[in-house]
Amino acid sequence: MKSDGATGSIRPRISFYEDHGKYRGILSWILTQDHKRIGLLYLVFVIGFFFSGVILGFFMRLQMLAPGTIMKPQTYNSLFTLHGIIMIFLVVIPAIPTIFGNFFLPIQIGARDVAFPRINLLSWWLFISGGIIVVISVFTGGGPPDTGWTFYAPYSLRTTVNVPLAVFGVFVLGMSSILTGINLVTTTHRLRAPGMTWRRLPLFVWAIYSTSWVQILVTPVIGITLILIIMERFFGVGVFDPAKGGDPILYQHMFWIYSHPATYIMILPAMGIISDVVPVFARKKIFGYMAIAISGVAIAAVGSLVWGHHMFVSGQSDFADILFSLLTFLVAIPSAIKVFNWVATLHKGSIVIEPPLLFCLAFIFLFSIGGLTGLIQGALAPNMHLHDTYWIPGHFHYIIFGGMGFGLFAAFHYWFPKMFGRMYNRKTAMRAWAVMLVGFNIFYFSMLLLGWEGMPRRYYDYLPQFRTLHMTATFGSWILIAGLILMFANLFRGLFKGEKAEDNPWDAATLEWQIPSPPPTENFEKIPVIQHGPHDFKELENNG
Amino acid sequence: MGMKILFAVKVLILLTGVFFFQGTVNSHVEQPKDLSGVGIDERLGQFVPLDLNFNEETGDQVTLRQLIHRPTILALVYLHCPNVCSLLLQNLAEALNKLPAEPGREYTVLSISFDETEKPALALQKKKTYLSMIEKPFPGDAWRFLTGEKENIRKLTDAIGFHFKRVGEDFEHPVLLVILAPDGKIVRYMYGADPLPFDLKLAFLEASQGRIGPTIAKVVRFCFSYDPKANKLVFNMLRVTGTVTLFFALLFIVFLLFKGRKQHLKEEQQE
Numbered sequence: 001m002k003s004d005g006a007t008g009s010i011r012p013r014i015s016f017y018e019d020h021g022k023y024r025g026i027l028s029w030i031l032t033q034d035h036k037r038i039g040l041l042y043l044v045f046v047i048g049f050f051f052s053g054v055i056l057g058f059f060m061r062l063q064m065l066a067p068g069t070i071m072k073p074q075t076y077n078s079l080f081t082l083h084g085i086i087m088i089f090l091v092v093i094p095a096i097p098t099i100f101g102n103f104f105l106p107i108q109i110g111a112r113d114v115a116f117p118r119i120n121l122l123s124w125w126l127f128i129s130g131g132i133i134v135v136i137s138v139f140t141g142g143g144p145p146d147t148g149w150t151f152y153a154p155y156s157l158r159t160t161v162n163v164p165l166a167v168f169g170v171f172v173l174g175m176s177s178i179l180t181g182i183n184l185v186t187t188t189h190r191l192r193a194p195g196m197t198w199r200r201l202p203l204f205v206w207a208i209y210s211t212s213w214v215q216i217l218v219t220p221v222i223g224i225t226l227i228l229i230i231m232e233r234f235f236g237v238g239v240f241d242p243a244k245g246g247d248p249i250l251y252q253h254m255f256w257i258y259s260h261p262a263t264y265i266m267i268l269p270a271m272g273i274i275s276d277v278v279p280v281f282a283r284k285k286i287f288g289y290m291a292i293a294i295s296g297v298a299i300a301a302v303g304s305l306v307w308g309h310h311m312f313v314s315g316q317s318d319f320a321d322i323l324f325s326l327l328t329f330l331v332a333i334p335s336a337i338k339v340f341n342w343v344a345t346l347h348k349g350s351i352v353i354e355p356p357l358l359f360c361l362a363f364i365f366l367f368s369i370g371g372l373t374g375l376i377q378g379a380l381a382p383n384m385h386l387h388d389t390y391w392i393p394g395h396f397h398y399i400i401f402g403g404m405g406f407g408l409f410a411a412f413h414y415w416f417p418k419m420f421g422r423m424y425n426r427k428t429a430m431r432a433w434a435v436m437l438v439g440f441n442i443f444y445f446s447m448l449l450l451g452w453e454g455m456p457r458r459y460y461d462y463l464p465q466f467r468t469l470h471m472t473a474t475f476g477s478w479i480l481i482a483g484l485i486l487m488f489a490n491l492f493r494g495l496f497k498g499e500k501a502e503d504n505p506w507d508a509a510t511l512e513w514q515i516p517s518p519p520p521t522e523n524f525e526k527i528p529v530i531q532h533g534p535h536d537f538k539e540l541e542n543n544g
Numbered sequence: 545m546g547m548k549i550l551f552a553v554k555v556l557i558l559l560t561g562v563f564f565f566q567g568t569v570n571s572h573v574e575q576p577k578d579l580s581g582v583g584i585d586e587r588l589g590q591f592v593p594l595d596l597n598f599n600e601e602t603g604d605q606v607t608l609r610q611l612i613h614r615p616t617i618l619a620l621v622y623l624h625c626p627n628v629c630s631l632l633l634q635n636l637a638e639a640l641n642k643l644p645a646e647p648g649r650e651y652t653v654l655s656i657s658f659d660e661t662e663k664p665a666l667a668l669q670k671k672k673t674y675l676s677m678i679e680k681p682f683p684g685d686a687w688r689f690l691t692g693e694k695e696n697i698r699k700l701t702d703a704i705g706f707h708f709k710r711v712g713e714d715f716e717h718p719v720l721l722v723i724l725a726p727d728g729k730i731v732r733y734m735y736g737a738d739p740l741p742f743d744l745k746l747a748f749l750e751a752s753q754g755r756i757g758p759t760i761a762k763v764v765r766f767c768f769s770y771d772p773k774a775n776k777l778v779f780n781m782l783r784v785t786g787t788v789t790l791f792f793a794l795l796f797i798v799f800l801l802f803k804g805r806k807q808h809l810k811e812e813q814q815e
Contacts, residue, residue, distance in 0.1 A: 063657075073757075182796070190799040216796075220789045224782075239778050243582050250778070410589055454742055482623075 004389030017422065019521040028291070033117035034521060038124050040419070043339065047097060047488070049090040050085035051276030054481060056083040061443075061477040064470045067461040074244055076460035077146035078161075082138060082144055083150025085166060089173050090131050092400055093262055094180075096269035097215070098127070100411050101184055101208045107512040108202045110193025110530060113385050113520045115186035121181050126176035126177035133169030137162045150456060153240035153251035157232050164230050171226045174219045177265075178252040193511075195530035199219065202328045202510045202534040203286065206293040207272020210300040214268075218304060221260035225251065252314055264303040266400055267367075268296055270407025274360045278342050279535040280508040281357035282349025286535050288341045293333035302331045312383045321380055328378035335371055339364060354506065355429035362437050366402025370395060373448060380460035388458075391451025397444045409433075412491060417501030424494030432487035439479025510534045554687035582716045584733065585705035591728045592618075592703045598690040598725065601668040605814050608654075608700075608728070611688060613653040615651045616724040617744065617752035620717070623658035623689070625669050628719045628737050628771070633670075635738040637677040639674070640687075645740045651748055658701060658708060659715065660694040665690050704730065725754050732757040786803055 016036045020028040029037055063070050070080075106114050114120050138144040141162030147155055156163050188201075188209045201209075229251075231237045233368050236245025240251040279286045286292065309318060309323030336400055351357070373395040377386045386392065417423050450469045455462055462470060504513040509532070515523060594609035595762040619636060623631035633655060645651055658669065667689035675682055679689055701708065708717030729756070732747045750757045 066804065186800065190803065192805055192808050217789070217793055220785070246778075252781075454740075456740060456742055459746075463672055463742065463749075529766075 004329065013520045013525070014520045015040050015516065016516040020543075021374070021521075032122070033113070033119060033121055035102045035106050035117065036113045036419075036519060036521075038120050039099050039101075042094065042102065042125055042127070045128065045131065046091055046301055049086050050095075051093055053083055053087040053091060054484065056086070058481060061474040064462070064494075065461060065474045071460075071466050074143075074146065074385035077458075078138075078144040079460055081145045081148055082527070085134060086169065087400075088149055088172050090134065092404055093177065093267045094127060095408055096411065097184065097208055097265075098123075098274070098402070100415065101180070101212075101269065102509050104188060104415065105184055105205055105208050106191065107189060107515070107519060107523050108205050108510055108534075109188065110197050110360050110511055110524065111187060111191035112148065112524065112527075114183050115190055116183050119294070123179040123183065126172055126269070126460065130169045130171075131175060133172060134166055137165035137169060141165060145177070149254060149502075151226075151229065152255070153229065153246075153248045154242065156229055157241050158289065160298040167226045167229050168346055171223055173286040174223045174226075177215050178219045181212035184212045185216065188212075192529050193530055197530075199290070200530055200533045201293075201298045203289070203292055203296075204272035206297075207268045207275070208225060208295050210296040211265050211268045214265050214300045214304065218258045218261040220261075221254055225254040225258070228254075249311070249314055249316070252311050253307070256310045257304075260310065261300075261304045261395075263399070264299055266404045267407075268299060268402045270411075273297065273407045273411045273414070274342060274363050276510065276534070277352065277356050277410055278345050279349075279361050280414075280506050281352045281354055281360075282346050283343055283352065283537055284349040284535070285349075285537075286341065287344035287534070288337070289494045289524050289535075291337055291339050295337045298334040299331060302327060302334070306331055309378055309383075312380060325378055327383055329375065331476060332371060332375055332378075335367075339368060339371075340342055348495075354413075355424075355426055355433060356410050356414035356506070358430060359406050359413060360435045363403055363406040363410060363431065366398050366440065370398030370402055373398065377526050386451060388449045388456055389451035390455045393457055394444050394447030397447070401496040402440060402511055403443070407414035409487065414506070415512075416491060416494065417505050418512055418517045418519070421501055422494055422496075422498035423501045423505065424491050424498050428490040429487065432490060434483075435486060436483030437481055439476050439481070439483050442472050442476030443480050444471075444476070446476060484489075507537065509536050555802060567777075581707050581709050582718065582727065583707050584720065585707070586733055587703065587730055588733070590703065590730055592730065593595075593699055594728045596692070596696040596700055598692040598696060599664050599667075601664050601671050601689050603664045608622075611654060612726065612728055613647070614651070614726050615748040616726075617653045618704075618722040618724055619650060619653070619655045619682045620701065620704070620708075620722070622715055623655075623657050623666050623691075623719075624659070624713075626714070632719055632721075632737045632739075633674050634677065636651055637674045639739045639741045639744060640682070641678050641680060643744055645745060645748060648683040651686075653687040655688060656690045656692070656697070656700065658697050658706075658717070659695055660692065662691050663689055691721075694699050695815055723751055723757075727750040727754070727757075729754060730766050731755065740793060 016034055019034075021032060021034065022028075023031050029041060032038060034039075056079050059071070060076065060083060063079075089295060102114065102120065106112065142160045143162060145151075145159075145163050145166045146161050147159060151163065153166060156167070191258060192201075195450060227236070228239050232239055232241060232244075232246070236244065238246040240246045240248050242248055275286060280521050306324055308320050309328045312321055312325075323435050330437045342360070375390070377383050377391065413424070413429055428451055446469045450466060450473070452456070453466070453469075455466050455469075502516070503517050506513070511530075512519070513527065514528070552606065575599070582769065592608065594607065594612065596608050597605050598608070600606050619632060623629075633806060636653070640653070647653070655667075655670075671684075671687065671689040675687060682758065697740060702724055706722075707716050719735070719737050721734040722742075723734065725731050731751045733746065734743055747757060
């Protein structure tokens with residue numbers, strides 16, 4: 001991958017691809033301290049893990065096409081567990097902060113690198129180690145984990161399969177997550193260029209900043225919980241196992257104290273991307289800059305206090321149920337503020353239809369469905385009916401895949417020319433978008449309907465009455481996967497055969513577009529002085 | 545800085561090694577049996593002894609063979625249970641109410657008390673209570689409430705792998721339903737106190753074909769008395785670690801706020 005990068009008036013300089021640093025070959029990547037190279041390292045592995053997750057999901061759907069003919073029930077249990085662990089811990093949680101946070105946050109605030117480049121590399125190594133440990137747990141011990149990604153006690157304490165190793169892998173991933181959080185928070189505080197005030201930060205930076213705080217504060221909780229599981233399995237300490245005087249509900253509390261905020265670790269960065277991309281293609285200032293920035297912080301804060309809504313049927317007190325339900329409704333407000341602001345930004349804008357914007361529109365549509373279905377199950381009475389049915393996976397795939405996933409794809413298409421200095425085929429990208437959107441809705445809306453009609457989740461088999469909907473869902477999954485393949489093939493082709501990209505193909509106003517594509521190692525020749533906000537397109541035009 | 549990272553890496557490698565080693569060892573060793581003797585050892589595919597005698601609500605002796613002819617829901621409970629057993633039976637009654645299957649023809653229900661001191665009179669009273677909760681016509685002999693001798697109870701619970709223990713007046717025991725095929729084969733364990741009509745229907749389908757359904761929602765629920773005071777240590781540990789984490793987070797943000805931006809950035813700009 002080579003490119004001259006710089007065009008226009010700036011003196012040509014070598015890009016970070018050509019600057020090997022101290023090492024050569026593969027070492028120049030895996031020992032690099034350049035935030036951009038580290039971002040790309042994450043990119044490669046996250047995409048790899050993503051496709052393993054997709055393949056697992058594909059087989060789960062295949063099983064539901066003809067239960068009992070393709071795999072044994074135990075295999076199915078392992079499949080949904082691994083699909084969950086890989087997608088959640090190795091793809092959805094790390095993806096945006098590690099790939100795009102690493103690559104673009106420093107550039108967007110006018111810095112040459114993150115605050116702790118070496119810790120940044122350590123984070124990546126921890127991420128890889130955690131990932132490898134999880135993969136090893138699949139092939140060793142008593143077989144792949146079968147607990148579901150939630151590792152609920154006491155089952156996770158008793159199953160003979162290789163839970164401890166998988167749990168330890170997730171623990172290591174958590175350490176990586178904390179270090180990345182600390183790094184990005186410090187970078188945002190300490191390395192902003194002169195004139196880059198808090199009110200001039202790109203909204204992506206705001207989102208990553210809020211997310212990083214959640215990572216720092218809640219990840220230790222899952223770390224402690226997972227260590228307790230390991231202690232309980234090996235040393236018989238009775239913390240969660242009722243037979244030893246422990247409390248399995250305590251496990252659920254501790255698990256969700258991390259894992260609910262983790263859903264905001266997933267979605268907030270994607271919201272940041274949408275907030276940055278929509279104004280560029282509407283050629284307008286974002287509507288309600290501070291409202292979006294602050295609502296991100298509010299989501300991070302209130303979102304950390306709603307974990308109990310996963311436990312309405314676990315036997316907590318009525319008071320706790322009501323309180324958690326109320327907080328759940330409250331956290332919908334800042335999310336809705338964002339949706340309204342994006343739509344208001346589009347209103348009367350000079351809209352330019354490009355792939356990144358299409359993915360943003362899909363995000364808004366799918367996230368709204370996900371958010372509204374979330375309110376239905378967040379209310380106590382419907383939750384009794386919907387709990388542990390297909391409705392729940394339907395809902396969270398709308399949020400995680402429809403929201404975070406499409407946000408990630410928007411980021412791919414938005415920043416691709418900047419990262420690689422080349423452009424993909426925009427028409428194909430739009431076609432892939434359309435195919436995925438159709439497949440996605442056929443697939444996951446069927447899941448919502450299945451759940452509504454009472455199909456429980458995590459079952460390898462079902463009653464005959466659910467057959468039609470299951471077949472529809474599986475059919476949708478094929479369309480979705482076809483779209484995914486088309487999209488990634490197009491990006492991959494663009495990587496090698498795409499035409500050279502300009503420095504600022506979208507005419508965006510944030511800092512990363514004011515430097516060459518791909519960026520030089522130190523990003524900026526001279527640290528810029530910031531004089532306007534992130535969406536000041538007029539300023540850009542005046543400067544030529 | 546370099547030393548610290550090196551140290552961290554060493555610790556990590558050590559930990560990985562320890563857990564990997566333990567993981568491999570652990571997988572070859574049987575899981576330690578439940579120390580306090582409460583829990584379930586699944587015996588899927590095995591048969592319950594059908595010749596055991598139990599008392600009907602009327603007080604007449606009856607063998608299981610006389611009662612099990614079709615897919616059968618077996619609920620092991622004790623009738624004066626103050627909490628989860630009555631919840632289980634109540635939820636079962638509700639599920640039967642919604643279940644699109646004909647009682648007495650497509651399935652039978654047996655509630656068997658594992659408390660040998662309980663008598664048929666109590667069983668009859670409970671039967672009336674629970675049958676009255678079902679709002680559709682439900683033949684009385686489709687849901688039996690049996691009591692019996694200690695020896696027979698033990699034989700049955702051991703065959704099922706159902707381990708419980710007496711604590712004074714009460715018991716500690718797992719909460720679940722067991723589904724039996726018409727020939728007494730154990731085809732499914734359904735954990736928890738709220739059986740879904742969906743599960744029951746699916747289980748009958750399997751039971752009538754003699755297929756074994758591996759357990760799905762393996763969250764074993766127990767009827768147990770939980771004493772938060774006994775776990776003070778755990779809660780205190782959590783409290784301390786939580787406070788320490790928050791303290792450091794606070795310290796971190798205070799540091800960031802006071803320190804502001806890096807100085808050299810400003811200097812570089814002035815050059």
